[in-house]
Amino acid sequence: MTEHYNFAYLDEQTKRMIRRALLKALAVPGYQVPFASREMPMPYGWGTGGVQVTAAVLVPEDRLKVIDQGADDTTNAVSIRAFFARTAGVATTEATAEATVIQTRHRIPEVTLREGQILVYQVPIPEPLRFLEPSEVETRRMHALEDYGLMHVKLYEDISRHGHIATAYAYPVRVAGRYVMDPSPIPKFDNPKMEMAAIQLFGAGREQRIYALPPHTPVVSLDFEDHPFEASKADHACGLCGATDSYLDEVIVDDAGGRMFVCSDTDYCGSRQAAGHKGKDAA
Amino acid sequence: MYVAVKGGARAIENAHAWLAEERRGDTGVAELSVAQIREQLALAVNRVMAEGSLYDPDLAALAIKQARGDLIEAIFLIRAYRTTLPRFGATRPVETGAMACDRRISATFKDLPGGQVLGPTFDYTHRLLDFKLAAEGAVPPAPEGTPAPGPVPHVTGFLNREGLIQQEVADETPPPDLTREPLELPADRALRLQALSRGDEGFILGMAYSTQRGYARNHAFVGELRIGACTVEMDIPELGFAIEIGEVVLTECETVNQFAGSKTEPPQFTRGYGLVFGQTERKAISMALVDRALRWRELGEDDQGAPAQDEEFVLYHCDNIQATGFLEHIKLPHYVDFQSELELVRKLRREAMAAGSAPGQAEAAE
Numbered sequence: 001m002t003e004h005y006n007f008a009y010l011d012e013q014t015k016r017m018i019r020r021a022l023l024k025a026l027a028v029p030g031y032q033v034p035f036a037s038r039e040m041p042m043p044y045g046w047g048t049g050g051v052q053v054t055a056a057v058l059v060p061e062d063r064l065k066v067i068d069q070g071a072d073d074t075t076n077a078v079s080i081r082a083f084f085a086r087t088a089g090v091a092t093t094e095a096t097a098e099a100t101v102i103q104t105r106h107r108i109p110e111v112t113l114r115e116g117q118i119l120v121y122q123v124p125i126p127e128p129l130r131f132l133e134p135s136e137v138e139t140r141r142m143h144a145l146e147d148y149g150l151m152h153v154k155l156y157e158d159i160s161r162h163g164h165i166a167t168a169y170a171y172p173v174r175v176a177g178r179y180v181m182d183p184s185p186i187p188k189f190d191n192p193k194m195e196m197a198a199i200q201l202f203g204a205g206r207e208q209r210i211y212a213l214p215p216h217t218p219v220v221s222l223d224f225e226d227h228p229f230e231a232s233k234a235d236h237a238c239g240l241c242g243a244t245d246s247y248l249d250e251v252i253v254d255d256a257g258g259r260m261f262v263c264s265d266t267d268y269c270g271s272r273q274a275a276g277h278k279g280k281d282a283a
Numbered sequence: 284m285y286v287a288v289k290g291g292a293r294a295i296e297n298a299h300a301w302l303a304e305e306r307r308g309d310t311g312v313a314e315l316s317v318a319q320i321r322e323q324l325a326l327a328v329n330r331v332m333a334e335g336s337l338y339d340p341d342l343a344a345l346a347i348k349q350a351r352g353d354l355i356e357a358i359f360l361i362r363a364y365r366t367t368l369p370r371f372g373a374t375r376p377v378e379t380g381a382m383a384c385d386r387r388i389s390a391t392f393k394d395l396p397g398g399q400v401l402g403p404t405f406d407y408t409h410r411l412l413d414f415k416l417a418a419e420g421a422v423p424p425a426p427e428g429t430p431a432p433g434p435v436p437h438v439t440g441f442l443n444r445e446g447l448i449q450q451e452v453a454d455e456t457p458p459p460d461l462t463r464e465p466l467e468l469p470a471d472r473a474l475r476l477q478a479l480s481r482g483d484e485g486f487i488l489g490m491a492y493s494t495q496r497g498y499a500r501n502h503a504f505v506g507e508l509r510i511g512a513c514t515v516e517m518d519i520p521e522l523g524f525a526i527e528i529g530e531v532v533l534t535e536c537e538t539v540n541q542f543a544g545s546k547t548e549p550p551q552f553t554r555g556y557g558l559v560f561g562q563t564e565r566k567a568i569s570m571a572l573v574d575r576a577l578r579w580r581e582l583g584e585d586d587q588g589a590p591a592q593d594e595e596f597v598l599y600h601c602d603n604i605q606a607t608g609f610l611e612h613i614k615l616p617h618y619v620d621f622q623s624e625l626e627l628v629r630k631l632r633r634e635a636m637a638a639g640s641a642p643g644q645a646e647a648a649e
Contacts, residue, residue, distance in 0.1 A: 011367075037465065038366045039363050039365070039366045039604065041363040043604075043612065044608030044609055045609035046612050048608075069616050074616055075295055075615075075616075078292045105615075106620060107619055124612070162631050164627070164630070166627060168620070168627040169624070185617075185620050187623035208465040232626055233626070249618055249622055264622075
């Protein structure tokens, strides 16, 4: 069922414009390429950048997975998956390994991605320097001059005030030794996974920016020698599948404040349970 | 035993069904037709056309009906629809000097060629609730006169003849297209005007009001405000000439602003400009004031650091579809990020407690 829309909703001219921006972004990893973002039938801030990037890279043979917070069944993931099932008629899947294109908000799947896969991130604020300098004119100049002193001062001030770098998600990275890049609001636990074999594309619709990481691009989380970066997560095992290597959500289970920890990646957790792994809270 | 929340798809379907029912309201009350909205809520329709950047009263009325009267939601529906439309070409610039004016007033002259025409305005109504409207009833016909013949000249043209107002130089460069190119700064005036014309009425009003209260005050008078229909012409390559393809109602406002002169300009009046689809005069006047405030650089004025002078601030925040989308996205789940913050705050608290003088104090979040 594709109704009267073009394949994957966007017209071919728009897709070509986006693909050109994507190619430029892949050629200059971490550089934010301005693109003429279109109004989409979902609100700005709800993944319009990711949706436009996905629409531009999808081909009819693709198998699409959409996650939000690591989960395939969160409402916005359901909504975006249904949008492409309807406008592109592509196959969809929840299995990370089977997907050729994965659109994500706030997580990188736990299963290592491989060559041939594309991970599309939804990005709210693409500018890693934005909350240090509100002006876009200024931040573009700072990137051009590789002037990242302000960011290091911010991280240093965190350490002097709190003893730690007080950034838990959207933790800034430097890619290919050049651009400082916002990894989108993934927990810093996911940062080390960004050096991967798959292509990573980042779309910010409202802010009209696209950036990208080609496979195996060096991605370094900013830190100091005496305060090295640390990918952290809740110090527990998953209550359902027993995994100790996955990012965990904390779920409040009763009025007395009882809580349990479960994998945020629902496909990872489900596959482990199917393979017979059991956590302490599993039935 | 905890079971992960499932059923997002069914929840969404059910929410949509409930929404449709709520939109219709009490079925004992007659349903509103699109034509009724178009005819009787015309100013709402005008706002949706202006900020939706699509001149189609029927579609705007439909959007208002679908959006249950939420005008920003209706504007969003129109914007999302318009991006899917093919483009056949560009029209010639509309000739507002040839406008068939329903309303045309000037605050800077008592009388002038073309006259002061109040038109259908709320201006001098007393804002008393008219309870007669609660009962249905026919409206007595308004008295009719003969329209004054010929085009109505622009007021600023009179000042221009004396050299008292800064000249606007005709520029044949095709204007940039905000809907087809990413917004990049610095923006030229054509691009700024485009953004302001489709910008949120409330935002532009607030910005304009701030200039009146002293944040980059620019002493604006309404040199002229005119509302009426303009013909739209398009060059047809196969014909080799332009033909009329339709008519749009526009509101145009030109402000006349005091200006003491600067290093580069002699003392003279300057202008602000507003042009908006439909009868939308609050928006057009606001637009003219903000346009004038944004021109400080070209006129050699000082940057007073006022919000209305900062084109990046104004242009990046005036679009209500961008603003409402981003604002409302914080309703989406953020529990992964929240979890990482939770871990961090717990860790920082643990260390602060250990270092501090509060032994044994339980951590509230644990």
